[in-house]
Amino acid sequence: MELARRALALLGVLLILASLGTPVSGWQAAQNGITDVELTGPAAVTEQDGSTFVWKDEPFNLSVSFLGEENQAYGVCTYRYQNGNQSHRIGCTDTTAQNATVTFPVGSWPVNETGPQTVQVVLTTGDGTATDLRTESVTVIEKEGDLDGDGLTNREEVKRDLNMTNADMDKDGLGDGAEVKNYGTGPTKADTDGDGLRDGLELQLGTDPGDGSTVAKLSAGGLLLGVGLVAAWVLLRRRRGGAERTADPAETTGESADEPLLTDDQRVIQLLEENGGRMKQAAIVDETEWSKAKVSRLLSDMVDEGRIEKLSIGRENIIHLEGHGPEAAKPPYSE
Structure with missing residues (x-):
């Protein structure tokens, strides 16, 4: 009975440790395979829309991390694909490490290869059997190009921390390039002056998108216009009333006050x-x-x-x- 109680207690401890995620000797704490793929270095610009953007004429490093079994040889190979076709093998290396990160230095992308591409990483065992595969989206760009056609070069957009694939980031009706170069407004702020009117709407109204008093001025102008219209209406009514009345000599001389109305x-x-x-x-x-x-x-x-x-x-x-x-x-x- 005592032995049975000890066995049950040990089983309970193991179950608790398992539920807390604590590794137990003899158990595999993480699944084997590729755990991370990363592009670093001068060429790596930014990550947007699920893709890593890189300059085509700058060097970068392609790093691959993986988990494996002890005393097992592994091979890591990386390839570059364009339009679904393999265009170049970036590099291959062998290792016997159980938990390793291997790095492939790349001088630059080929001059004639720009636009969306795919980096493929293949992990194999010593006998050549593939155990894991990972693909990463890469977009190769030129510094003086303009991906979204907004008038700002890719280099300028990266410098300003803008999205190179979105021509109007704040959706105010003005392209990012026009906001920066022509109007001095903020390409990431739809209402630069904070007056409640979008920058694009202010230009349509003929007002200054950098002047926060626009709404107050429009309100004052509308009030003056309303007062003017009312005054004009009153004056017109008075003039019409005077034209409809015929001058009565008795009124001018003070002899009579009221004239009877005519049928x-x-x-x-x-x-x-x-x-x-x-x-x-x-x-x-x-x-x-x-x-x-x-x-x-x-x-x-x-x-x-x-x-x-x-x-x-x-x-x-x-x-x-x-x-x-x-x-x-x-x-x-x-x-």
Whole structure:
């Protein structure tokens, strides 16, 4: 019984250690194979969009790390692929180390090989059996090239810590090159002056994307415009009102304060008396500013009541008081 209890206790300890990730003698703590592939040196520029960017005319080191079994010989070979085809073997080396990092120095990439490429690493045992394979994306670029066509060279974008494959990093409607060279705005800040308007929108509005007072100026301008429109409307109303009113001598002399309002038919009679007893119907429309339909109905009613007379000459209607009709309308031998 005592032996059984000790065995169970040991098993419990082993299970706890295993759950905590603690290596136990005789157990493999990590899986064998390639653990890391890294490009370093002057040529290695940056990592963007899952690819390592390297200058084509600069040297670099390709380092490969791996885990293996004790007393086992390994071979590490590296290759360069372009467009899916193997273009060059970078290097191969043998080692018996269980946990090793091997480095392959590379002078530079071939002059005629630029753009997206692939580095392949193959780990084999001593008898040539492949045990692991790793591929890494590499983009070979020229310093004076312009990958994204934004007007900044690749060298300038690296110096400014910009993305060489994104022409408008802040998505403000302006290319990174234009922001740096033409407008002095920040290619990684959509609203350089912090006024709430994107840099590209400010240029469309004709404002300065570097002036943080733009919104305040636009607001003030809009307020002044609104006040001006209201003032113009009030002035226009006053002028129209003055034109519609006929000057009354009694008002100017102070003899009378208020004039009684005229009915529509009285207004028509007054107009006829002021114009020699007759007017064209179109002139009555213009003087009263009533609609043509209203004037036509009113005049028809007044004709029916015998208060005025209407004579059609061609396409015009002549409205007149009794005895004031056109001479052409009098019947022959009426004298």
